[in-house]
Amino acid sequence: MSAIKVEIPGYQAAIFDMDGVVTRTATVHARAWKEMFDEFLQRYSVERGEPFVPFDEEGDYFAYVDGLPRHDGVRSFLAARGIELPEGEHGDLQELDTVHGLGSRKDALVQQVLARDGVEVFPDWLERVKEWRQAGVKTAIVSSSLNCQAMIRAAGIEELFDARVDGAVSRELGLKGKPDPDIFIEAARRLDVEPSASVVFEDAISGVQAGAAGGFAVVVGVARHGNHADLIEHGADVTVSEITELK
Template sequence: MSTVIIKAKAILFDMDGTLVNTVACVETYWRGMAAKYNVDAEKLLHNVHGHPTYDVLCKWFPESMHTREHAEKAERDLMNDAEGVFAVPGVPELLSKLDPKKWTIVTAATQALALTRLQQVNLPIPETLVSAKDAHAGKPNPDCYQMGAKRLGVVPKDTVVFEDAINGVKAGCAAGATVVGVLTSTTEDKLRQSGAQHIVSDFSNVRVEDKGDYVEITIG
């Protein structure tokens, strides 16, 4: 793989599947829900990564489940299951080199779930964090990434977004960011079709250097 160098004023990270690998945990939970409510598990699993829990319940489950209370219960159940949850390789080293004012997390999870996941794998908590309650619409709407950039005092076109899900990639692209797809939950073809300009398997071959006015990101 050839080396790619990207300059950005800030970095915006998705969380689930990007910084923290929760794929096994999330899929185990939703397989159980699919069996309980007679939902096609394979179709469901193709549509949960990068989607708010409430939206998943509204699209795939009976109307009685379409409440914030059910969404909060689902997230509590997920939050209490740390089996198979781990930091994506290279993430701890990468975040340790970044100025806290030059990165944040933009996630479809609730703030409580996001903080729990970061603590479970011993990752730093950013000074600002965009969670499910903050944006008017979930990914692929660009609101969340636009908000993440604004909170860091930059415009989206000066940011790099790292994302593992199709909706997240689309949101980052729609916001005007440079998007790097992470191969934890989605194939390379689908990430590229969604708009990802670059692809990494994890962060083992991603390096960052603070240049003052900008961050230099080297891939490869």
């Protein structure tokens, strides 16, 4: 971990990635990705007489889809398996075996998993964000997910953010996904603060790369899985295992 001392009330804003920093929604997404890909892979393997190799809820999730916009995640995983599908079009029905069709199927499954399992908020984040907001720090949440608002609403934390930049906003504005810094810069703009006066919190390599590329004052790597060195290597200024380590 870095020895940099960070006191968040010394900055104007804190911008949080959702999955892995604010909420344990990675498990929601991982379950949805697995259900979607396994159903597809089973059919695909039967059609070609090949052995069925299921989607790994940890290895494949973190290697190929974590933190990516939905359709980029589909492309990434299929490429890793050497599978080519037509792109299709935005709005493709989930029954279609296209990149957009698989994306639609995954979105529907997220809604099912969300309704069934709910959303868990990390208590260390909840404790600190309330303190920081009381100290006058503006807060924003970012996510590549189209379900971000539904997630934070289900978790009962929607009122703890002054701004939200998610998959729907990115689609509307044509923002690039991580590791490009677009979503973080847009969040700072909506908070009416400069990136140089803001702190980014991220748990993914692509996310800390985005924060570093955006010129933010501090990029905090949230290493809940012990991946401190990887996050520092790719752009985090400091890492923590829990957000309560920061003042």
